Amino acid sequence: MSAPPFSRSTRRVRAFAPDPDAPGRACDNPDCDLAGDYRAPKSRDNLREYYWFCLEHVRAYNARWDYYKGMSPGEIESNLRSDTGWQRPTWPLGRNGSIGEALEAELAAFAGLGRARAKPEPERTPSEIREALAILGLEWPTSREAARNRYKELAKRHHPDANGGDKGAEERLKTINIAYAALRSHLASMQAEASA
Incomplete structure (x- = not known):
């Protein structure tokens, strides 16, 4: 008996599909009675609290939303740099003394060299x-x-x-x-x- 032919599901979730975690309540727009199936953050300071809108009103909200509104160029740059490291502290390799040595020791051990190389002797002055x-x-x-x-x-x-x-x-x-x-x-x- 042969194996069934390989089939791949081509079904994808549409970008405007309702949120599966929607609370099942009415749209937060006061003049709307449709279901609030789409979430939108209330403010940039608290991105985990949401308004729940119908598709039409979430589109309107998103068109007006500007995360960086009111920030100075320096604050925007700082925010973007923070986002590149997932809001965790970062530093260049080799700074603060032993970071580079520790990395070299780990790589040497990983490569199976047994132990890290000894530090080279200081260079003689030309x-x-x-x-x-x-x-x-x-x-x-x-x-x-x-x-x-x-x-x-x-x-x-x-x-x-x-x-x-x-x-x-x-x-x-x-x-x-x-x-x-x-x-x-x-x-x-x-x-x-x-x-x-």
């Missing part, structure tokens, strides 16, 4: 930027953002205008500019090599 790092007061490894922030701080502190036109401050600023340019160039070449 000889061509040791002097620049010393001038800027930074340690290796450093990021472009950290270098830029430190440069801005030192440039503001040693600018001749901030020091009454002092020639010594002008010379220190020149040295800082040269050190920052060397460090920035080295970090840019490292990034180019990494992306190649």
Whole structure:
């Protein structure tokens, strides 16, 4: 005996079908005696309390409904961002210290490697930027953002205008500019090599 031919149900619920949880009462529109089979939220602050309307009145209600009415653009943006994470707190991976390490350990265990890899040893400072790092007061490894922030701080502190036109401050600023340019160039070449 052969198996019956595969058949798939093509029956779909129509978008305007009555709500199966309808309470079986009249439409909440005061001038209507039809059954209130369609729900509509009462306000954006309480989306779980409903009006119950007939099809005609729920369509009219939906045409007027504007969830974002009265919100500033910042509030709308915040609301949209919150919705992308289902109103739960989110943060980028790798922030707050051990999140990235914990994820790496879980992935290593999942991959059957037995245990997570040990942390790599800190990189040795490249000889061509040791002097620049010393001038800027930074340690290796450093990021472009950290270098830029430190440069801005030192440039503001040693600018001749901030020091009454002092020639010594002008010379220190020149040295800082040269050190920052060397460090920035080295970090840019490292990034180019990494992306190649």
